[in-house]
Structures are given as C-alpha cells and as structure tokens.
Amino acid sequence: MPDIQPPLLDRLSALLGPRGILTDPADLAPYLSDWRMLYTGRTPCVLRPGSTAELAEVVKLCAAAGQPLVPQGGNTSMVGGAIPDEGGRQMVVSLARLNRVRDIDPLDMTMTAEAGVVVKAAQDVAMEAGCLFPLSFGGEGTATIGGVLSTNAGGNTTVRYGNARELMLGLEVVLPDGQVWNGLRRLRKDNTGYALRHLFVGAEGTLGFITAAVLRLFARPRENEVALCAVRDEEAALSLFRRFRDRDETAVRAFEYMSGTGVGFYARFIEGGQVPLAEPGDHVVLVDLASSRPDAGLRALMEAVLEEALEAGEVLDAAIGESEAQRAAIWRIREEHPEAQKREGASVKNDVSVPVSKTPELIRRASEACRRLIPGIRPVPFGHMGDGNIHMNLQQPPGMDPAAFLARSHDIMETVNAVVRDLGGSFSAEHGIGRLKTDMMEDWRGGAELEVMQRIKAAIDPRGLMNPGKVLP
C-alpha cells in the first residue's frame, strides 16, 4: 500500500529504534482518527522521536526523500488538524515522547516545556511551584503544549490571560529542512527582527514542528468566586459582563454564556447533573472571579454586582458556589455541554467569534436564521461571551434522522457564518482551520492576505512537506 521507498523506512527504524516507530496496523489506529470522527486517514508508520535532536534527524531524512509529515500532539483537534489524509503516504510524527518540563522559574514566572507535555501536567507542575499556568479548556487532560501553541488554543480564561499565543515567550522549532531554531528566550522585551515565534504559533504544523516553548506563569489565585445566573436575555448577559468588568477590570477570569436548552440537556443526560437554580430559564451565565490578593473582597464584589443586576431586572436568579465542590459543580454544567449535546443526538458545531459587543446579536440572529432554515432545529449556543467567542451549535430537531440532519451541516454553517460575517466576526475563533475549514479560507481570507500566507508557506516549506492539506487551500 504505502508508496514509501524501503531505504527511508529502514533508515528511520535504525534511527528511532523499536520504541520510536510504529508500523503494526493495530498500533497505528489511534493516530489515524480524530476524536470527532470526522476523518480517518492512513499512514505507513507513526514516528515517535524521543528528543528534539532525534526529530531533527527524522525531518532531515524525510526532507531528502520528499516524505510528507503530519505532526500530532494529543490528537484533540476539532477540525481534523493532526490526521493524515487517505492517500496512505503521509507519515504521522507524534511528539508524545518529548514530554519533559525542562525548567520552571517562579521568580521569572516562566516554564520551559516540551511539545508533548500534556496541558494538565503543565498546570500541575506550575501549581507545585506556587504558580498558575492559566490555559484551561475541555481537552486539557489530553491536549499537549505543542498542540495548543500550534493551534493558538483559547479556552475559558482568555478574557483574563489571553490565548496560548499570549502565554508564550519563546519557542524551539524544527524547521522543514531539519534545522533546529532555538528561540527559547525568557524575555518580556526582545525586538530583534521578525517575530518568528508568532508565525509558528497558530500555523498548525504547516511551517515546522514546535518542540518546546517558554511559557508565562501567573500568580495562583488566593480568592475565587463562581456564580451561576439566570439572566433575562442575551443583552442582559452582556450587561452583566460589563458590570463586573467596570467594577474590577482584572477580576473576571471567565464569563460563559449558556442557553437554557443546553443547561436542560445537561440536567437530563449527565449523571448527577444538578443545576442550582429553581428556574434556569432561557439564558444562563457562569461568572468566575479570581484574584491573587487574599483580601480582594471578591465575594462582596460578586454579591454587589448581582444585587445591582437583579434590581435592574437583568439577572432573574443566581447561585454562588459556597465551596470548592460547589464551584466545580457549576463549572461542570458548562464543561459537559459537548457530552450532553452528543447524548441528545446529532449537532453541528460552529466555533465563531464577533466583537464582544455583538455577541447578543450573533446569538439571536444566528438562532433565528437556523430556525428558518430547518424548522424545529434547536440552537445550543454556549461559550466565552467575555472574549466574543460563541460555540454557535445547532441540535437536530427532536425525532429527525441524525444522518439527514448532518447532511445539512454545510447549509447550517453557511447560515451561521452569514451572520458572523455581517457582524465583522471570524469563522474560526479558537479551533483553527485544520482540514475542515481550508475550503473557507479563499472566501474569508482571500486576496492579499491569503497570497501573503501562501508566499510565507512557500518560503519556509518550499516542497510542501509539512502537514499537507491543512490550513491553506
């Protein structure tokens, strides 16, 4: 099947040893399907180098042989970004064995972690050193540092700490020709030529392999308050965000919108799924406040703002977590949204963003447009209202054939995206392009922007061997 010259495979085997190369079809399977089951690819082998130097040798050998490579971290891409195509020629390169935290410095507030370090592990190492690595999202127990940087992951805390990009000070990269660029600088200021590190972040492995990164750490919160609020409508949700932000610009660590429909799915399908509100209503918000000050007074701030918003008729009901367990239980409502949606049947996911001020209009207009498109469809918008990123998901009408619904995926995405475009938004907020959205690049980023991207790709990876078929059309 694979059109690979034996000499290359032989040389890779000799270089990597039995631990470093998988060829048995049973071993390959987990590397060939994305977790959303959108794609299943084929590959002659999975390469698992044990160090940056070993990866550099792999890339040199493959470059000489014209061998295309697909970098893979935790394989949690939502857009098929880490899966080889069906041709059977692309080799998967797993970064899983590059999993050391090379150093951590609580004075500089930095950590140097290799690409294969799992995000949760990075969080834990930071916590042990008395610091916070704030990147946080559903896949954090599986996703890796290399993956979150290659895709510029966002998640729940972007409103306070920024995207993965903003948590990165320096990179180590294996370039498409096998050269190693050591840019692991631990500097807050360094204006010495083009910002290459920002080019590799978000490039989804199409320009080279991120093998390690210097990450920024923050102070561990000493106060934390989490509330779940039933709000009047989408505008009231946004108004509540403003009320908190106006009181304390830095206190809001997360501000998550959920639909009553989604919260209902949670209560129905998730074991032990309790919602601490008598009447969640149609619109629910999760507010998470945190501060490094032990005397920040966040409980008083939370109560004062909710009181104000209750009086204004914007908040209808609210529950504040009284313990770590209660706070975690509130967060679980948000985190189990994807699982609850899956149990209810088929859904179409849209990871979109608009200016924060436009989020109410996005939710309202996209929901209405989809209801016109498919009567009975159930909008389940949820996500990061505080940074303008709404997962504008649509659940099939009750009783409809899931396959028939999914056959309308393209129409649904187009319907949502028409609203997004009208509001000055983006068709991919935090999940990236991968393979799923390459077809949309021409329409959304065509002209000068796409032309410059293609020139950069040709300049850095002239033979197109790095993650072919991803990002660029």
Add this chain to the structure above:
Amino acid sequence: MPDIQPPLLDRLSALLGPRGILTDPADLAPYLSDWRMLYTGRTPCVLRPGSTAELAEVVKLCAAAGQPLVPQGGNTSMVGGAIPDEGGRQMVVSLARLNRVRDIDPLDMTMTAEAGVVVKAAQDVAMEAGCLFPLSFGGEGTATIGGVLSTNAGGNTTVRYGNARELMLGLEVVLPDGQVWNGLRRLRKDNTGYALRHLFVGAEGTLGFITAAVLRLFARPRENEVALCAVRDEEAALSLFRRFRDRDETAVRAFEYMSGTGVGFYARFIEGGQVPLAEPGDHVVLVDLASSRPDAGLRALMEAVLEEALEAGEVLDAAIGESEAQRAAIWRIREEHPEAQKREGASVKNDVSVPVSKTPELIRRASEACRRLIPGIRPVPFGHMGDGNIHMNLQQPPGMDPAAFLARSHDIMETVNAVVRDLGGSFSAEHGIGRLKTDMMEDWRGGAELEVMQRIKAAIDPRGLMNPGKVLP
C-alpha cells in the same frame, strides 16, 4: 543629484498634489536626521499621502519604477530606523497625514487609529471615552501609532499591559506591491491562518506600511499610588518588585530602577529637579500601582509592602506621592534621565533585556566590566526592571573629551553585550534594530533564525524596496 526618472516624480506630484510631496531642501531637512543625530540621510523628496488609498497608489507607482521607500512616523527612532541612507535615492514616505481615529468603542474596549495618530493623542481620545490606552514612554508626544507598532514599542507599563504588539488586535497594511490588506478585525479570538499582523509588528517597515490598527483599551485607573524608594542594592530592588507582585499580581503598573548617579544628574541639571528623599543613595526605585477598582486599597498595600521591606533592610527610605502633582514630580525624575545625561556630557546607550531575575546581576556585572574597560566611566543604568529591560547607559568619565569617549562606543556596547549574552538576554529590548544594530544580527540571530527572516523578506518584498538597509544585515 538624485537618480530618479522624471516621469515617476511627475506622476507622484500629480497624484499627491502640492501638500503631498515636498522637494524643497529646507522642507526636507526635518525628515533626514534622526533625533539622536546618529545619521543624516538624503532624499529626492518626502511623500505625504493623505489616505491609505493614496499611499497604495504611491507604492504601486514606486514598485513599478523600482523605487526604494523609507516609511517614517514621528521620527523618534533610537536606532536610525526611519532615516534614508546617504545615497540620495531612497524616498521618505511620511504617514503624518493619516491621522484620524476612525472609531472608538468603550464597550468592546477598542479603538481604530491610523498610523499617523500621535501616541499622546490616542491616549487623550481614549481618556475622553472613559478608557485607557496604556502605552507610555518618553517620546509619546511625538511618536505615532504606526511607528510604535512597526517597532513594537515597550515603555513603562509593559509589566502590566504588555508591549505595543499585545495592545494590537488588527492591522491595515499597504504591501510592497501596493495591495491593501484590510486586517482591521476587532476580535479577541481569530485562528484563521498565519498571524500576519504579528509579522508586520516589529518589522520596522521592511515588509510594508502599517496604515491603521485596532488597538486594545483598558479601564481607567480609579486608584493610583507612586513611591520613590532608596534601596540597599540591586537585589533589594528586585526583591521589592517581588513583594508587590506577590501581594497583587495586577497592581504594579510600572517598576523602574534608577542609579544614584542618574538621580544625582537629575537633581543637578534639571530645572526644579527635586528628589523627595533625604539620601537617595546608590540605588533608587520608582513604584507605580494602579487599579480600576475604587476600593482597591492601594495606599494601604503600598505602605504595608514598604514597611515590610524597610524592616527587612531592603528599603532605606521612601516617599509616597500625596497628590497628582507629587506623583508627576516623582515620574519626572525617571523621565528626565535622558536629558540629564545629555547635559552631563557624552554617553553610550544600551537598550538591553535579560530575564527579570537576572536584572541585578546585569547591572552589577555590566557596570564593573565597563569600569575595567574605561577607568572613571560612570554607569547610569535605569529602566524597566519589572520586565527585565534595563537601559544600561554609560556616562563619560568627568573631564574626558566627549569625542574620545564616543570613539569607544563600540567597545562599550560589546562589553555590556557580553554580559547580556551570558545572562540569556537580548541586545535590543524595545528600541529595535533600525540601521544602528543590523551588524549585530548575524552574531546574535544568525543561523536558522536569520535565514528564515531573510526568506520571509524575500517572499514579501522580493525586490527589497521597503526600508532598505534596516533590520536585516
């Protein structure tokens, strides 16, 4: 003198009109010297387009004629970044007439400003809308938005708000072939291909013209406390920073180190230059705390931390500003350092950075090394200890001939940079490369990194017409 074909000048004149093109030598002079007087260039004309569309036409005409262009904003570069060379062929393009704030949105906390808007004007517009544009540095009354983005300016508040790069959400750029890229997106999350905006920021005009930008705004501080502290030594200064940061991660808006020597120059040379400390000693620190909360309790925090540090023997004396006027007077000591140094005679400037934890070692070792190099030399280190960026400046020995001292500039820079390199630092923290430091790029960024930069330059500006001779060697 100029080797310019008449047809191009004629066409540019016809396009731009008399307001848009200067050719009288008297009019050209202000555009041809940098304010440090390091370089004086020559040019056939200064082009002053009045809009992005007009600039795009200029660039198209010049590209067709192979005409090199030098973008210029407020001409406050510290490294000769906006000055044409001596050849007389490069045309200066001033962005000064692109000076509109196109929109401001206090809900989204964004402002869209054109390249020629002066930084101070952007601050003022934000303030009128009830917001803060936090970028702040000595040249803010002259420097422009296009300039600070093209050079990724830093300044005093990086420790809290980040560099210019981190204050930017979107860009509009005229590319070297005259195409306009409209990337003025107001989104906190947008993962749709390569991060071009980060490539143009810090490229110093060598990849195209930044013509407008979406800037991030922040909440106006409702509390502000500023203190001037005499500290025991460099390590005590850093320890004081940690004490503040550990109490409240977000309160420190600026943390500036100054030498007793520099503070002495201020007292001696600056009119009305008062220092509110009985004995400033050899090491002085300025702390600026700010919060958007009206009840942040920053005065109590300031007093508590200074008390602790006094007891620990790290702080020897401290004065807290009791009014806006007193706070401004303390800041003036820091801001007038360059002027005070100029009055005292010749000095050599080094804009370097190291990991924050290494700043005491940098100051100590670089000072000692320079004293060994030139007996009697007076180190005047000052700057942004909170982000690791020290202006490691050296003042001539008293009575030495300034010219003889400046003849040693290269040796002094090399001496400082040897220490910087040993500490994992950068030879250009916030001023950039310009023309002054291109010779150092090979040594510091050579190999894979410089090769990738050169490939990008060739891909985007294949004929090398954009700000030739800057950034890349």
